[in-house]
Amino acid sequence: MSDQTVLEVEDVRTEFQTARGLVRAVDGVSLSLRAGETLGIVGESGSGKSVLGRTIMGLITTGHTTQVHGSVRIAGKDVHAISAKERRRLWGSEVAMVFQDPMTSLNPVKRVGAHITEALRLHLGLDKKAAAERAIDLLRQVGIPEPARRMSQFPHELSGGMRQRVVIAMALCCDPRLLIADEPTTALDVTVQKQILDLLTSLAESRDMATILISHDLGAVAGRTDRVQVMYAGRVVERSATGEVFEGPRHPYTEGLLASIPRLSDPPHTTLRAIVGSPPNMANPPDGCRFAPRCPYVQDRCRTEQPELLEIGVRRTSHVAACHFPLPDVDTGSTGDAPPRAALAEEIS
Structure with missing residues (x-):
């Protein structure tokens, strides 16, 4: 793991003006991430995990009903202070995202190969032949059999797990320094879920890539992340090394x-x-x-x-x-100001 900081998020607040009033979906979140480090962000649905991921990407469009405050710096550039054109240059080359639903992440009328070669030609300036060769190699890297044949297929001809592998190949095609995986195993069976998570872990290690793994499933981040950040109602309530949490x-x-x-x-x-x-x-x-x-x-x-x-x-x-009366430290047994409480039924290993 490198000491180079890839991502710096400082006091980010993402607000939506709705008919019911102002909703602050992300409320004062700060974090940093180094090259090769993996951060797991967990919490219930509605805790602000996905909105935070999209805010980091710069996908939240500000306007009369939406506002983003704070700073998000990727490769030294503030994502929300640069122009839309400069932001598009960051996508793919510096930061990429794997979205949560492989069934809808791909254009149903575009062939698999076109999804990948389009980004390669736009960001890397490759010609048609070179882009196709790199796309085939990427499909091979993410574990898709017969990658050359898959290039001419449409998304509906692939299984859910295969489609998610195509989405991962798209995200990695321009060698980003930061990958955000937003619930990457949604709608996949448990066996395929493990394969996809293991694939993301191995690719991040081999590329020394910073990774954010967003999930409501604590089991998904156990053993695959260096640190865990727990979110509730738009705020971070706990963050530490995964083992400690x-x-x-x-x-x-x-x-x-x-x-x-x-x-x-x-x-x-x-x-x-x-x-x-x-x-x-x-x-x-x-x-x-x-x-x-x-x-x-x-x-x-x-x-x-x-x-x-x-x-x-x-x-x-x-x-x-973020607790006035934190639970006791398991090493010291110290409770500080914490009131009496029932222990967990079993210790999570």
Whole structure:
């Protein structure tokens, strides 16, 4: 892993003016990513994960009903301060995105080869023959059999897993320094999901490419990311090394997500654990901590005062959480100001 910083996000807020009022889908998010590093962003649907990914890409068009505040710097350039033409130059060569639905990510009336060669000719200036040869090699790299034959096929002639591999080939064709994978295994069966996730991991390692893996599935980021960022209601509530988050979550929301994962060790017919309640109305979020209405450890302070994202614990790696009463550190057993609480039914390994 290189020390070169590829992505810097500072206090980003993405706002949408709706009929119900102002919705701040991303609310004050900051992060950085180095070359070769993989960051997992997890949370429930509606937590702001995908909007953050599109904001980083510069795909959120600002106007009367949409505003983006803060700074997103890729390769030293502020994505939202440059012109649309300059932004298009960044796409493909510096940053690329794998979208979540392979069934709709490809143009149904364009052949597979045309999807890839178009970007190669536009960004790299390759002629028709060179672009076709590189496209075939890319299809081979992502594990598609008979790549030359697939070039002339239409998307509907491929399976869902094959289509997602084509989307990955499109994203990687211009050797981007940053790849954003937004729920890349949606609508795929579990076997194909593992293949796609393993493929993304191996390609990122071989290319020393920074990667953001967006998922609602904690199992998808376990073992495949260096750090995990947990989002709730547009805000980051916890971030640390992946192993630390799984072994000792410090925010009650992260604890709830981990506790809801089914375990092979559970006896048959075991009732799945769930986080009570529903995410807040983002047009009218609650005062104080946005997780307070669903938190089993809530206190009066939580309902009135918004917690800051602060460094906690005594470990060597940075571990931050936005909680007035963080859960105890599993290494030290220290609870600080935390109130009494029930332990997890089982420790997540």
